[in-house]
Amino acid sequence: MTAALLTIENLNVSYRGRGHSAHILDGVDLEIGHGQSVGLVGESGSGKSTVAFALLGLLADNAEVSADHAAFDGRTQDFAKRETASLRGTDIAMIFQDPMTALNPMFSIGTQLVDIQRRRFPKESRKALWARAQAVLADVGVQDAAARMHRYPHEFSGGMRQRVVIAMALLVEPKLLIADEPTTALDATIEAQVVEVLHRLRQRTSASMLVVSHSMGLIAELCDSVVVMYAGTVVESGKVADVLHRPRHPYTRALLACEIDPFAAFDPSQDLATIPGTVPDPSRRPQGCIFAGRCPARHDRCSEKPPQQQAGDGRTYACWLEAA
């Protein structure tokens, strides 16, 4: 196997405020192979979007970012110096969460689609970039793309705007495509259409993908492997099928229990499963296992930090239970 497209070891992010600091990411490891699609799953507040933003150097100025080792496409990257910012819009592209606010209301779709290509294709004429944008827009399923290029975001429906946002990512022909909650802000029916577009994309492009979502279902549909995050740490990772069918970490199990199984018979007597308790305050993280406070299988050893266990076939998890 050749070297991965992206490797990050021990990624840490913390925010420094006046007199206090909050640790958002604690020792996250991530590897994405060429052409591979990786899902990043967790509750809100798990730090999954922070990983994506840190990758592009898009975190606020008071964020402190560090990693033991990071490399993109064979080149070492220094996260502390935000070197990855130079990959924006050329090697890495991002599909944003909320298509309602991700586009500038004052400029036509065409203008925005042209300007985001400028860094990737510095020498192309505006006319050529416009033509590319129009073609890609048609490709992601926007009808009458030629006329639509001159329209403003408010003239598009939510689903159509999300297609525009996806078109942006495709236009720069990135090596890595990050999708941050690509369907969360959409209606169920439109969500299905957008997933379909992403699916087609996945089959056609050779780019690697990082899908950030709270939904195991979406990740199962789009990804080869999955990284489960909880409160800024990776609790489990491995091939989607393995993690989905044989979750090792209690948190993964709880997360899967919260998903609605679309094929299960509707049973009104059965409440929707929830995980009791809340994510720990990032400014006061517990010493031992981060999930211990909410874990149904907690025992004495959990007051110590669990190691990353290897379970073969690229599978890792951080829990004392299975180690025993």
Added chain:
Amino acid sequence: MRSASFQIHLASKLATALLAVAGSVVLLLALTRFIPGDPATVILGSRATPEAVAALNARIGLDKPLIEQAFAFFGRLFSGDLGEDVFNGRPVLSLVLGALPNTAALAISAMLTAIVLGVPLALVSARWPGGKIDRLVAFLSVGFISTPSFVVSVFLLMVFSVTLRWFPVLGAGESGDLGDQLWHLVLPTAALAAGWVGYIARLLRSSLLEVLSESHIRTLRAYGVSEAKILMKYALKPAVLPTVAVLGMGFGELLGGAVFAEVIFNRPGLGSLIYDAIRTRNYPVVQGGVFVIVLLYVLTNLIADLSQSLIDPRERARLVSGRGAVT
């Protein structure tokens, strides 16, 4: 843009503006009734004959109800009659029209100066918020905003005309000599523009910072669009909207401020016309002059309001379709 609904929008804005103008005329006319003593006698002087007083009363309409007087005012206005100077009988309209270009030149040059200086200051401040330049601009703009323009005028006159003798002290310059007129315009313009530079810089800076924190800007950053382009194109256009509305109001305030600049620098203009008329109790001239300023004030507010709608594509769509934007 040419659809019926746009015309309706325009008509309703115009109607509101006209009501404000009409209301202010009624107020102006009502005020003349409060002139202590018999207005006509005050206007004409104590040696006026009773016939002259009666004639003036009939002419101004002081013997009629206020509303009738207001209609008469507008009726005469449409035939270009704004009353007469009580001393020499010259038509007020021609006095006002003669003075207007000087005042308009002053107000426009002050507004342009304020924009030309204020916008770059706002851009620099918003690009590096909290930086040295930002803090300096914040400090200076509060200072300039709160300093009365007539104090600035007197100080400029003292330093640059009396002490340094770089600029002429008085007047508006030789008519026909554009260079001389511009030279005379420099100090009054600076005095009037000073506060507005600070105002525009602060207002635009804060709306720029607000826009820069929105997620569509993050999208552009994620694609490596240059900070300069983000600031000058994608953030500036939405941020300009609230500033445009304030500029409409500002123009009217500048017309008011022009009174001081014109009196201090001894420039002929609408402000000094009104000032002289007040001192000589030349009421028709005061009335006509104030009316024209109110008219311009309402008009510039209207223009600002409409241009705001034309800049924003969402508003534009609403104007064209006559309903809320489809979301």
Added chain:
Amino acid sequence: MTALVDLSRRPGGTFALFAVALLCLVAIAAPLIAPYGPNAIAPANRLMDPSLQHWLGTDHLGRDILSRLIFGARVALGISLSVIAISLTAGVILGIASALSPRAVDLAIVGIFDVVTSFPSIILALALVAVFGPGLGNVVLLVSIVFIPHFGRVARAQTIAIRNSPFIEAEKVLGAQSWRVILHHVTPNIIGPIFVLACMDIPVVITIEAGLSFLGLGVRPPLASWGNLLNDGYTYLDQSPWLATFSGLSLILATLGFALLGEALRDTIDPKLRRTL
């Protein structure tokens, strides 16, 4: 006290507190600290430069500039506080009454506010003074008219917001007299914004009063208004720069101090007001 500490921590906050405190102190203690009477004429000493006898020099009638400036603080603060008190009272009453009145009355009052604000404020003040004539009393009353809509609009908007809120409906159902209920709830809600607005309007009132006096249409000489002093300084600018300089600086100190204080108060009392005020 904590509010004062917060204020002084803001940029310009210390300066604002210092300037406003100094002005109030000087205005109150004017007869005690002024070295000369404000109107003590000494033609022999006219247009003197600053010296040990006259720290800031003398004007064209030989009057001590420092003493006139000190008494000028009285005029500036006295007039501006009176104007604010009158327009605040009238505005709040009109605003609340407007919100609680039948629609026709409400529209009429709002219409009057609109007409008054369709004049640039200094132009309206000039037009009013042109009719009623200059003088201390007239200036206070006429300038008050200009500011009534400021307070009226805030009071009206707040009252309407309260009037439509569910808890008022509930109390009305319980049989309480509606205007009493509303006043009881409105008062605490408008005090904050009205207070901030009052503070932010003070420098504007000072500017308008000084402006009118500068034009000879405000307070009548020999009463020492900073506007009158600036005008005297302007008239003798080619002979002596001191009066114009110091009266101008006094005006800047007062307007800047109150403006910074108003902003600081706005941000301390209610940051949300930043959008509306």
